[in-house]
Amino acid sequence: xxxxxxxxxxxxxxxxxxxxxxxxxxxxxxxxxxxxxxxxxxxxxxxxxxxxxxxxxxxxxxxxxxxxxxxxxxxxxxxxxxxxxxxxxxxxxxxxxxxxxxxxxxxxxxxxxxxxxxxxxxx
Amino acid sequence: xxxxxxxxxxxxxxxxxxxxxxxxxxxxxxxxxxxxxxxxxxxxxxxxxxxxxxxxxxxxxxxxxxxxxxxxxxxxxxxxxxxxxxxxxxxxxxxxxxxxxxxxxxxxxxx
Numbered sequence: 001x002x003x004x005x006x007x008x009x010x011x012x013x014x015x016x017x018x019x020x021x022x023x024x025x026x027x028x029x030x031x032x033x034x035x036x037x038x039x040x041x042x043x044x045x046x047x048x049x050x051x052x053x054x055x056x057x058x059x060x061x062x063x064x065x066x067x068x069x070x071x072x073x074x075x076x077x078x079x080x081x082x083x084x085x086x087x088x089x090x091x092x093x094x095x096x097x098x099x100x101x102x103x104x105x106x107x108x109x110x111x112x113x114x115x116x117x118x119x120x121x122x123x
Numbered sequence: 124x125x126x127x128x129x130x131x132x133x134x135x136x137x138x139x140x141x142x143x144x145x146x147x148x149x150x151x152x153x154x155x156x157x158x159x160x161x162x163x164x165x166x167x168x169x170x171x172x173x174x175x176x177x178x179x180x181x182x183x184x185x186x187x188x189x190x191x192x193x194x195x196x197x198x199x200x201x202x203x204x205x206x207x208x209x210x211x212x213x214x215x216x217x218x219x220x221x222x223x224x225x226x227x228x229x230x231x232x233x234x
Contacts, residue, residue, distance in 0.1 A: 035223070037169075044125070044228040045161070045169060045212050059222045095168060107216065107223065109159035109174030116168060 002026040002112045004096045009117030012086050020117060022079040022096030027112075030054070030074040033099035035110060036081050038092035038119075048094070049081065050104050057104035064090075086121045093118050126151060127213055127226035134232040135203045143229045145196040145213035151224065153194035156216040160189055160198045161225075163210045172211070173198060200231070208233050 008020040022034070035050040049070040051058040058070055069082040079096055093116040100108030128146045135141040145158065152158055160173040171180050173189035176196065186207075188199045196215075200207055213226035 037225075044210075045163075045214075045225040047214070047223040047225055050223060061222050062220060100174060105216070107157070107159070109157075109171050109214070110161075110169075111171045111174070111180060113168040113170070 002098065004098060004112055004114035006094060006096050006114045006117035009094060009119045011120045011122065013123050014087060014121055016086055017082070017084045018086065018119060020081040020083065020094055020096075020119070022081075022114060024077045024079065024096075024098070027098070029072075029077040031102055033102055033104050033107065034072060034079045035097045035099060035107075036070065036079075037095045037097055037110070037113075038090075039095070039116075040089075040092040043092075046092070050099070050107070051079070052104035053102040059104060083119070086119075088121050091119060091121050125227045126217055126220070126224050127215060129211075129213060129226040129229045131227070132230045132232065134234055136234045137203055137205065139203050140199060140201045141203060141231065142200075143198045143211055143213075143231070145198070145215075145226045147194050147196075147215060147217075149194060150219040151194075151215045151217040152191065152196055154218055156218075158189070158191050158196040159214045160187075160196075161212045161214065163212065165209070169212065203231075203233055205233050207231055 036048040097110035098112040161169040163169040176191040
């Protein structure tokens with residue numbers, strides 16, 4: 001059974017940092033690209049960042065580029081999102097999602113999602 | 124503000140057919156990038172409904188179908204059922220943004 005379990009969310013002050021983790025199991029992790037998607041309370045889905053199977057290609061939404069950094073450790077079946085210089089508008093539920101395909105540029109869609117970890121940025 | 128535009132809401136009676144449009148541009152759908160569709164039930168994580176424009180993952184009823192033409196894509200739900208009440212999102216890649224984008228989302232209501 002495929003499982004994606006996010007952790008690391010919580011309350012952070014503006015300007016501070018948080019590191020999200022996503023523990024994957026039930027599939028061959030290094031055969032798939034992975035992505036982070038967020039959803040602000042009562043709002044729609046926003047793609048945040050994605051990374052190819054071997055970390056060779058990655059990308060960011062304009063809203064987080066330069067502040068967030070995505071990485072993965074295939075030996076640990078884990079995906080990460082380092083979030084720096086947090087802003088109030090980063091407040092959202094952050095989902096980890098598994099791509100059907102391995103590459104970053106040719107996504108086949110996200111066929112498994114975690115339950116999300118909530119990030120709240122407030123003073 | 125998303126570069127993929129969807130109607131905020133659509134509704135239909137049980138058994139009817141509804142369609143949801145996803146309008147993009149020449150840097151995303153019109154450039155040939157694939158479109159995927161997701162269903163998000165209340166309080167739940169999104170689920171992949173249609174991938175690569177018109178393909179249904181195993182377990183998705185054939186009442187759901189996707190198509191793509193030019194700079195737009197569409198999701199059709201035939202034989203609408205009460206359990207189809209949810210939010211629906213399209214997604215594609217945008218070359219001008221160098222990243223993926225979701226549509227604005229559509230709430231489907233079964234009357």
